[in-house]
Amino acid sequence: MKVKVVCRKLYDYVRYDLKEIAFPSSLPDPPHIKKRRKLTWHERFLVLKEASRLYAASWVRDIGPDLRPNDYKKDDGTEDKSNGDKSRSTETEPSALEDIAVAARGGMETLRPALQRLYMTRASAYRDALKSFIEGYEEGIQQVMEKKEDSSKAQQEGNTDKNSA
Numbered sequence: 772m773k774v775k776v777v778c779r780k781l782y783d784y785v786r787y788d789l790k791e792i793a794f795p796s797s798l799p800d801p802p803h804i805k806k807r808r809k810l811t812w813h814e815r816f817l818v819l820k821e822a823s824r825l826y827a828a829s830w831v832r833d834i835g836p837d838l839r840p841n842d843y844k845k846d847d848g849t850e851d852k853s854n855g856d857k858s859r860s861t862e863t864e865p866s867a868l869e870d871i872a873v874a875a876r877g878g879m880e881t882l883r884p885a886l887q888r889l890y891m892t893r894a895s896a897y898r899d900a901l902k903s904f905i906e907g908y909e910e911g912i913q914q915v916m917e918k919k920e921d922s923s924k925a926q927q928e929g930n931t932d933k934n935s936a
Contacts, residue, residue: 867889867892870885870888870889871885871886871889873885874886
């Protein structure tokens with residue numbers, strides 16, 4: 772009799788509880804969320820086609836307007852000079868991500884100095900931010916202390932006036 776109960780409990784555990792532990796069911800969506808309709812096979816194909824085209828284009832160094840026409844404005848000569856200055860500065864100095872990508876292609880010998888430069892620039896930025904925070908904090912403390920001193924002097928002067936009268 773006991774063996775039958777143990778076997779049934781073990782069977783129920785494997786059937787219900789273990790399945791929930793290994794593959795937990797997700798929580799239901801909140802009531803304000805509207806479910807989207809399922810895509811048709813044709814729409815799925817179009818999404819897959821666009822995603823694969825963009826993935827293949829991402830391997831190209833410069834994704835220009837011919838690959839992503841919706842993301843680029845038409846050139847009608849309305850660009851102001853500040854945008855031109857920005858593009859010139861990015862051409863002369865690569866971003867940290869581009870620097871690391873180029874270094875990664877070169878192997879570990881070139882990647883290590885690039886990562887060290889990145890970490891050193893981040894560390895100096897954090898150090899500078901911390902220094903400016905400490906300076907501001909000290910200035911705030913000095914202001915509070917000055918206000919306390921002024922108020923204590925005013926109270927002492929008020930007390931001496933009352934005592935002399």
